[in-house]
Amino acid sequence: MVTAKAWVLKKHFEGFPKTSDFDQKMIELPNLKDGELLLESVFLSVDPYMRPYSQRDMKEGDIMIGTQVARIVESKNPAFTVGAFVVARSGWRTHFISDGKDLQHLPPNWPESLPKSLALGTVGMPGLTAYFGLLEVCKMKPGETVLVNAAAGAVGSVVGQLAKIGGCKVVGCAGSDDKVAYLKKIGFDEAFNYKTVTSLDEALRKASPDGYDCFFDNVGGEFASIAINQMKKFGRIAVCGAISQYNVSMPQKGPYLQVPMIFQELQMKGFIVTRWNNRWEEGLKALLKWVMEGKVKCHEHVTEGFENMPTAFIGMLKGENIGKAIVKA
Numbered sequence: 329m330v331t332a333k334a335w336v337l338k339k340h341f342e343g344f345p346k347t348s349d350f351d352q353k354m355i356e357l358p359n360l361k362d363g364e365l366l367l368e369s370v371f372l373s374v375d376p377y378m379r380p381y382s383q384r385d386m387k388e389g390d391i392m393i394g395t396q397v398a399r400i401v402e403s404k405n406p407a408f409t410v411g412a413f414v415v416a417r418s419g420w421r422t423h424f425i426s427d428g429k430d431l432q433h434l435p436p437n438w439p440e441s442l443p444k445s446l447a448l449g450t451v452g453m454p455g456l457t458a459y460f461g462l463l464e465v466c467k468m469k470p471g472e473t474v475l476v477n478a479a480a481g482a483v484g485s486v487v488g489q490l491a492k493i494g495g496c497k498v499v500g501c502a503g504s505d506d507k508v509a510y511l512k513k514i515g516f517d518e519a520f521n522y523k524t525v526t527s528l529d530e531a532l533r534k535a536s537p538d539g540y541d542c543f544f545d546n547v548g549g550e551f552a553s554i555a556i557n558q559m560k561k562f563g564r565i566a567v568c569g570a571i572s573q574y575n576v577s578m579p580q581k582g583p584y585l586q587v588p589m590i591f592q593e594l595q596m597k598g599f600i601v602t603r604w605n606n607r608w609e610e611g612l613k614a615l616l617k618w619v620m621e622g623k624v625k626c627h628e629h630v631t632e633g634f635e636n637m638p639t640a641f642i643g644m645l646k647g648e649n650i651g652k653a654i655v656k657a
């Protein structure tokens with residue numbers, strides 16, 4: 329018998345999550361039935377979506393939602409061999425049993441030299457979010473100017489690099505000087521620390537005096553309300569996330585967006601990356617190629633130890649990460 333450890337949501341979050349909102353429990357796993365396989369989590373993802381989704385989709389006592397790269401430890405399913413690695417959506421646990429239907433093999437030709445944890449980041453859901461958000465929502469064109477916030481994160485850092493590959497000028501903002509230095513290192517044309525600039529409006533105008541064709545919004549809130557006024561005619565806004573709102577206790581009343589939307593005839597479109605589930609193979613193949621060619625640089629913020637999942641999650645929400653925040657079990 330295998331005993332799995334799991335993190336459960338002990339208490340729904342009020343404002344920023346606290347470690348006391350989580351509880352660890354032990355789960356005795358049964359022996360495998362025909363067609364089943366036993367997996368061990370090797371890398372686990374901590375993502376912003378877990379904050380709003382836990383409120384909407386979870387009840388207290390549930391195992392925290394999430395994805396992991398897992399190794400097959402035992403198999404009674406001929407489609408999966410012991411020792412192989414897959415991406416699963418089994419939540420915050422060290423071991424779990426699957427019938428194989430909810431598992432994704434790593435993209436074919438995954439180089440031995442490439443960390444498998446990237447399947448949770450640049451060559452995974454966040455990378456695909458950047459890929460489809462830019463291509464299908466922003467519909468960026470060569471020569472355009474792209475703005476992205478939370479730019480040093482798992483999604484934002486890929487947005488900036490894909491926009492450069494697409495022949496665009498790229499402006500990014502992030503919450504520390506180290507992150508700004510990282511943005512410049514990976515090829516952003518302009519980058520600034522939104523926490524230290526005296527005026528966000530001036531910083532945006534200085535970075536691109538003619539304004540922005542595409543705005544890839546990961547943050548929402550006040551930033552978006554200011555940035556929208558610097559969109560060019562017929563600009564496109566991809567509403568990817570609103571992380572500035574996930575941890576607020578009271579919904580904030582922001583300035584209203586209708587006037588610039590009308591005058592600049594803007595398009596503003598929300599999206600969830602699972603919309604393109606049937607094209608994930610296409611996106612992963614492209615992302616893997618660009619990573620192997622060195623055109624997309626990857627960075628991971630690794631927290632060691634399954635016991636530190638809550639701390640890693642809270643740290644990511646507080647902006648401690650450059651690149652994808654993951655936990656090495």
Ligand SMILES: NC(=O)C1=CN([C@@H]2O[C@H](COP(=O)(O)OP(=O)(O)OC[C@H]3O[C@@H](n4cnc5c(N)ncnc54)[C@H](OP(=O)(O)O)[C@@H]3O)[C@@H](O)[C@H]2O)C=CC1
Pocket residue numbers: 375376377453454457477478479480481482483484501502503504507546547567568569570571572573599600601602644645646647648649651652653
């Ligand atoms: N629509 C979709 O399908 C998907 C949407 N998303 C969304 O994309 C966004 C980025 O996700 P991801 O790349 O995984 O996360 P990141 O790796 O970017 O980590 C979150 C980052 O958000 C920034 N942040 C946190 N709080 C605030 C705040 N109050 N104001 C401004 N910035 C803040 C921090 O960076 P900083 O130092 O810059 O403050 C932090 O590092 C999130 O909103 C997420 O919900 C992600 C995946 C799929």
Ligand SMILES: CCCCC/C=C\CC(=O)/C=C/C=C/C=C\[C@@H](O)CCCC(=O)O
Pocket residue numbers: 376377380381393394395417453568569570573574600601602
């Ligand atoms: C204040 C309300 C905010 C609403 C937007 C919330 C989140 C946007 C976002 O981050 C979306 C992420 C989507 C992730 C998609 C696929 C997965 O890998 C996670 C799916 C979760 C699950 O069902 O397991």
